[in-house]
Amino acid sequence: xxxxxxxxxxxxxxxxxxxxxxxxxxxxxxxxxxxxxxxxxxxxxxxxxxxxxxxxxxxxxxxxxxxxxxxxxxxxxxxxxxxxxxxxxxxxxxxxxxxxxxxxxxx
Numbered sequence: 001x002x003x004x005x006x007x008x009x010x011x012x013x014x015x016x017x018x019x020x021x022x023x024x025x026x027x028x029x030x031x032x033x034x035x036x037x038x039x040x041x042x043x044x045x046x047x048x049x050x051x052x053x054x055x056x057x058x059x060x061x062x063x064x065x066x067x068x069x070x071x072x073x074x075x076x077x078x079x080x081x082x083x084x085x086x087x088x089x090x091x092x093x094x095x096x097x098x099x100x101x102x103x104x105x106x107x
Contacts, residue, residue, distance in 0.1 A: 015029065022032040039047040053060060072078035083089040 019029050022029060
């Protein structure tokens with residue numbers, strides 16, 4: 001079968017995640033894109049439903065931030081902070097919200 005080259009721009013993180021996902025099916029990214037295009041042609045449109053996200057932008061941003069934090073723990077660039085009590089943990093959160101660095105208030 002004759003093929004043609006086509007260049008596309010991708011977010012590097014999405015590309016990496018897609019490659020990992022499709023490799024579980026024995027596909028490289030080029031194969032997966034070809035599958036997407038073939039099914040799109042067969043269905044005369046996208047092979048899935050497109051809808052506006054039900055989540056607010058702030059929620060989507062928080063999810064992305066949480067995913068980023070999880071990834072930092074996985075790759076070792078972020079380490080968990082030790083706390084001696086729940087009080088210390090809550091106080092640090094309150095201090096971060098107030099822009100403070102030291103414990104100087106009660107909960």
